[in-house]
Amino acid sequence: MKLSLYHKLAMSLAGIFILIASLFIWWTQALSQVSRAQAEQQLHMGLAEHLVGDNPLLQQGVYDYKALENLFHTLMVLGPSFEFYFVDPSGKLLTYSAKPGEVKRQTINLVPLIKLIDQPEQLPVYGDDPRNECGEKIFSVAPVYNGDTLQGYLYVIIGSKLYDSIISNIKGNDQLIIGLSWLGLALAFLLTALLLLFKYLTRPVAALTEHIQQLEHAQFDISKITLLNWNKAHSNEVHQLGESVNNMVKTIDLQVKQLAELDDQRRQLLAHLSHDLRTPLASLQGYLEIIALKKHDPDQQALHLGVALKNCDQLKSLIDQIFELAHLESGHANVQFEVFNLGELLYDVMAKFAIRADKMGVSLTISPTVCDIKAYSDIGKLERVLTNLIENALRHTGEGGAIEIEVNQRGEHLTVTVKDTGVGISAKELPYIFEARYRASNSKGCKKSHAGLGLAITERLIKLLKTDIRVQSKIGVGTEFSFQLREAEPYSEKAE
Known part of the structure; x- marks a missing residue:
């Protein structure tokens, strides 16, 4: 049988409660x-002394043991809660009020008697009970x-033994039963109150457990289940835990949806990339087959080889971009921040496109022309951006257009802007330009010359540059x- 937290607490409480109640009862009785x-000993402290002073036999030191026995018997009849014994200086019983056979030992220890005589303030003092071989009782001496x-x-x-017997019978009668009944009722009431309190305190835990089981059954899909409403301002830790669980479930649900959306995007990207890979590959294969069939025409072969090489370059570029994007998304890309001259980097990048820009009739400029500025970044990844x-x-820029790289110092940061006078991008396309499959509909270049991964790679590189x-x-x-870069002077001595 599987026990809940409440049942375990209730059983533990009941066991501890019974143990504490038993110890309390034993302690109160003791x-x-x-x-x-x-x-009683203090009340009857002078009883023996008064009897010695008032009895002529004991005053005169004449011991008629038979007469003394009769005296003891008479006194016991008058005071049935007392037992009388006359003991010699060695502790031997000389005479007593008990009937023959009731006395179990003939000698008692005198140490307690002497202690009570010498130190009557240290009570209670227990002496040997002649009617019990091992018992002790309070006494007067x-x-x-x-x-x-x-x-x-x-x-x-x-x-006396008769007194103990009567007390024992009384304890076993109605008074004891009533007392124990009231005590039992009080304990039962207290235990019930504590169990109800535990039930109240553990109810949120039970509700949270059931709620988590329902979430697990629904595979943490919050659209299939209603989250419990926990009081955020409640001081109960269970309420705080429940609110944390709700936040965790919302995060899990969001992440699952994002993963599903990302998986769908990856599938679409894979389908598009497969098409882009298939196009140059099919073209390459076709032209190679033509070359193989028309070996007798050198001019045609040269033309076809040129087209085949162009498709090879396109295929290589596409594969390189795919690998670069996969490497960036894997999270294994390393970043090496260093201090470098930003102007030198800009002119180096411009030089790579100078010939191409001249052929297209597009001007390339850097503002300011003398750009002697120190930056703190990853020079390799910034060059790629x-x-x-x-x-x-x-x-996106046609003939007669212009492309400008502008650098502005704003406080402790450098703002780098790449401007063009091209056809622009429509407002409806702007939210999607950094997606891996985006390719502008108004591109001026050949749409077959690129796979639409450049801006996606750029965005991921920018994130690595923080x-x-x-x-x-x-x-x-x-x-x-x-985008912004950090200027080198204030940060050059700091390691990233």
């Missing part, structure tokens, strides 16, 4: 007995002298891409 013994000679001790047991942005600008990229564009006016 304390009550000690208190009663102390009170007085020495008996004949002149200056000690003749023995009058030893009076307080609480600038290359992608300029290549993208060339693709900055953001922004874009502004108007149809017929042009497009601006801008």
Whole structure:
């Protein structure tokens, strides 16, 4: 049988409660007995001394044991809660009030008697019970002298065997039963109250457990289940835990949806890339087959080889971009921040596109022309970003257009802007330009010459450089891409 948290707590509480109640009852009874013994012994402390002083036989030191036995018997009839014994100086019983056969031992220990005589304030003191071989009882004692000679001790047991028997019977009757009944009812009421309190305290835990099981059954899809409403301001830790569970479930649901969306995007990207890979590959195969069939025409072979090589370059470029994007998305790309001259990097990147721009009739400029500025970034990844942005600008800029890289110092940061006077990007396309499969519908270049991965790679590189990229564009006016870098002087001594 599987027990819930409440059942375990209830059983543990009941066991501890019964143990504590038993110890409490035992302790109160023991304390009550000690208190009663102390009170009775103190009350009857002078009983033996008065009997010695008032009895002529004991005063004169004449011991007619038969007469003394009759005296003891008479006193016991008058006071049935007492037992009388006359003990010699060695502790031997000389006479007593008990009937023959009731006394189990003939000698008692005198140490408690002497202790009570010498130190009457230290109560209770227990002495040997002659009617019990191992028992002890409270007593009253007085020495008996004949002149200056000690003749023995009058030893009076307080609480005779008859008295104990009567008390025992009383305890077993109605009073004890009523007392125990009230005690049992009180304990049962207290236990019930505590169990109800535990039930109240563990109810949120049970609700949270059931809620988590329902979430697990629904595979953490919050559209299939209603989340419990926990009080955020509640001081109960279970409510706080429940709110944390709700937040965790929402995060899991969001991540699952994002993974599903990402998986769908990957499938679409794979389908598109497969088409892009198949196109140059099929063209390459076709031209190679033509070359193989028309070996007799060198001019045609040269033309076909040129087209085949162009398809090979396109295929290689596409595969390189795919691998680069996969490497960036894997999270294994390393970043090496260093201090370098930003102007030198910009002119190096411009030089790579100078011939191509001249053929297209597009001007390339850097502002300011003398750009002697120190930057702190990853020079390799920044070069890749600038290359992608300029290549993208060339693709969208027609003859007579211009591309400008502008650097502005704003406080402790450098703002790099790549501007073009191309056809621009429509407002409806702007939210999607950094997607891996985006390819602008108004591109001026050949759409077969690229796979639409340049801006996607750029965005991921920008994130590695710990900055953001922004874009502004108007149809017929042009497009601006801008991002920020850290200036070297304030940060050159800091390691990333």
